[in-house]
Amino acid sequence: MKNKLLPTTVVGSHPKPKWLNHLIVEFEQGNLDKGVMESAFNDSVRAVVKVQELAGLDIFWDGEMRREEMTSYFAENIDGFTVYGPVRVWGNNYYKKPAITGELRYRDEFSLSDYRFLSSLTDRGIKVPLTGPYTIVDWSFNEHYNTKEDAVYALAEVINEELKALVAAGADFIQIDDPAISTHVDELEVAKKSVEIATKGVKAYIGLHICYGDYSKLYPQVLDFPVDQLDFELANKNFEDIKIFREHDFTKDIGFGCVDVHTKRVESVAEIKENITKSFEMVEPKQVYVDPDCGVKLLSPQKAFEKLKNMCDAAEELREEL
């Protein structure tokens, strides 16, 4: 799937334009019809595509303009989930924590039309990120299944169906987002089996994004996951985790988080170049994909752009030097 060294990409989310947030509120209050809302979503994706072009990215995603959160978006589109209301994450911030109240079943696509729309807008590579079944279940209540495992595996089957549909439509790069894995390392086997089920028969390049947490507790075991790439945040922890990864032969490609999304400070091109170079301490350059630590949605649109742009410029300069 790679045709150049150090391809640059995003983890997924992008800051929503202010006007889109306004329209979402209006829509939720019933003041906007569905057609207008849809065209607003589409226009915001067009804007994100333009930003990614200007930044110089090689592999795009649509910035997740339609997704409010990593869990409820999927839950609302899969049979068997009910959302009763918001639950606190911290302070005044809440998320719509879904409850599994029935058999989990595929209802209709939940990313396919996003993929199709994006591919109509660009000839660049596309990566489709989806929240992994393990994380969705971990962030949901379970009223229906006897065990958490049962729920995870049932959801993995649903996601498998969607991934196959994506590949049939032309998608060749899928990223499974599983941040909950690092919070329950005792359930690593369950998570691994869920990825196996979700990706079974899916003929695409598969990445696994895990942010937060202590990587020493899941490495090297995570090398046994049936994926092509592991995508980690490294900048946020000052690249200290490279030590951990060097202890065993890193047998996958790496999505190398080289830009910190938790700070407003825009790293310079020189600094990011140096960051990317650190990946060569653990893998060959041909194994490296360049991306930010995580989605950039919490940054301002301007900072997000500047960070992505500097990241792409840094990769370009390195490519010439290598």
Added chain:
Amino acid sequence: MEFVTSMAGSYPRPDWFKLHLKKQEGSQKGVAGLIDDRYVKALKQVLDEQDKAQIQLKTDGQLLWHNMLCHLCYKIEGFAPGGLIRFYDNNMYYQKPRVESELKRKNSIILSEYLKARESGHDIKPVLSCYTLTKLSSNSFYSSDDDFLQALASVLNQEARDLADAGARVIQVDEPALLSADKEGLEIAKKAFEVLVKDVDASFVLSTYYADASKAFAELLEFPVQGIGLDFVEGKDINLKLIKEHGLDLDLQAGVVDARTTRMEDPANVSKLVSEITKAVDSDRLYVCPNMGLEYLPYVKAAQKLSVLSDSIRGGVLR
């Protein structure tokens, strides 16, 4: 059957109140929620919910608390907020408090909320936290954990005295961290509790949850408190075994319904569990409650949980 139905702490904020707080705090950064007419309305709403579910010993629902720690810390001089960090294994975060200077109680901490809740005429139980609060904070001021803990205990002691004077007959102290404390931790925590309860005219319940108490049970029995809280959901079998084997010459606050899932228990099963517990503990020394605060649930599910609790007692085998 003389035991008391009780709350374990938090109650989810009504949805309209969430929006109100967000607006209020958004416009006045750093200002904690105010005790105004909106707050009073929300307080009444959650007290009514508890009343409907026949909860006898109520809490104010900790409606202004942003989490279990910061609400206490930031009213105590010497603490500053740090970075966001996960609260146990919940998908919930808190700003890790940092001690930067000597801890002092300049103003009251939760007293004004307690007084407001008392105006309702209900029996209200205030909630504090001591050892756990120090374990989940970072300290670069005090030279030892012991000093830090003693200083906090002495601040909280002043608060507890005022709470008791204001009419609190039971004060709950949340201490999930004691379940994983080592010998030394349990030792300094016990010393801190001696400071915390000194000359306070109320009975104290040391509340634990998230796990069983196997590593700390014998030591907890020696703490200068009148009651302990045990989680009979997440630590059910072992906690049952502990109270049967050791006996319990204290009040027991028994968490018997799971506050972390929207799945509703069968009241008959809860009822069976409560009667198991009464084999080891006099029912007049028993408080039955959810295993922890209810803020992990969406608002509509909290009342339902409390109803399961009271149904299990009303219609259950105990009658």
